[in-house]
Amino acid sequence: MSEGNSFTRFRTLYPHQPPGRRTNFAVVASLTLLLTVVLVTLWLWLWFKAQEKPYVETKGYRIASEESFKSFLRNGNNRAQVKALSDYLESRGLSEVTAVSNLLRQGEEWLELEKPAFALPPQGEWSKMADTLKLLREQVVPLIGPVAVISGFRSDSYNRELEHSDKARHRAFCALDLIPTSNISHGELVEELQALHARLGPESRFGLGLGNGVLFHIDTCGYRTWQLMD
Numbered sequence: 001m002s003e004g005n006s007f008t009r010f011r012t013l014y015p016h017q018p019p020g021r022r023t024n025f026a027v028v029a030s031l032t033l034l035l036t037v038v039l040v041t042l043w044l045w046l047w048f049k050a051q052e053k054p055y056v057e058t059k060g061y062r063i064a065s066e067e068s069f070k071s072f073l074r075n076g077n078n079r080a081q082v083k084a085l086s087d088y089l090e091s092r093g094l095s096e097v098t099a100v101s102n103l104l105r106q107g108e109e110w111l112e113l114e115k116p117a118f119a120l121p122p123q124g125e126w127s128k129m130a131d132t133l134k135l136l137r138e139q140v141v142p143l144i145g146p147v148a149v150i151s152g153f154r155s156d157s158y159n160r161e162l163e164h165s166d167k168a169r170h171r172a173f174c175a176l177d178l179i180p181t182s183n184i185s186h187g188e189l190v191e192e193l194q195a196l197h198a199r200l201g202p203e204s205r206f207g208l209g210l211g212n213g214v215l216f217h218i219d220t221c222g223y224r225t226w227q228l229m230d
Contacts, residue, residue, distance in 0.1 A: 054117065055108075058148050059179055059214060062108040064117035069101040072118040081120050088126050089133070097133045102149035106158045107177070119155040121173035128174035129153075131220040135206060136176065140218060143192050144180050150215065151177035169207065175219035189214055197225055 055062040073079045082100060089095045104118040121129070129152075141147065154162075154170040169175035180189060190210055197208045202223040209217030211228035 054111070058181070061148075061150050061179055061215065062111075063148060063150060064105050064110065066101065068117045069104075072104075072116065078120065084123070085120075085126060088123075089130070092130050094130055094133045094137070097137045098149055103129060103152040103173075103176075105149060105152050106154045107151040107162075109162070110158070113158065113161045115155075115158045115161070119153055119158065121153040125153075125173035128172055128220065131205075132174050132176060132218060135204070135218060135220055136178075139196060139200065140178075140193075143196055144184055144189060145182040146180070147178040148181050149176055149178055151175075169217075169219040169221045172221060174221045175207070175217060177215060177217050179214050179216075184214070186212070186214055189216065194225070 053065070054068045055064050057063070073082060082104070085103075086095065086100045089097075089100065101118070104120060106115060106117060106119050109115075110117045136147070151170060152175075153173045156171065159168075159171050170177075184192075193208055193210065193216060197206055200206050205220045205223055207217070207219040207222055208225045209228040210225070215228060217228055
């Protein structure tokens, strides 16, 4: 009875369609539904991508993301200049210390300052960062463990917006602001770094800035130590 009623309803709705067309109608409906699902999924993916933050947060500090760096590379001649810097660091045996993108982060304030997250240092300054990377690899990391880079090179326009006492060293591309990725405490961090600074002595040209948290600054532009404003 029910089957007869279904067939009757089909013939009423499609009086001129032969029975074989019922399969075609089901295929068209399925393809339409599938296309709708694909389009909705694509729209949702694009929407979520648009909502992504341009940074990752580590221990309360904002670090410009790799996606932000990829966007930076697409501007002007940036990709070629970054490649040249990468080649230089590789020639000095320093390419494995940290990713070149980390060295070009201007700081965690770029969103508030409405400045680019990354900037490129002049080629004449590259050797200064080489010395600081050696200090990081050979002295700092073996002592406190792996670190994340908050800030490396800073442009003049970015620097002018800051009041940090260490900002000239960032402009000279010899400074890094870092945080340890281990669970070392503030007290332990300060004790270890101060002992290292004293042990290496003036001939190291080790500049050390210490914050109230786990943020710290290193450079090789002159032997000194001070309190960071973090």
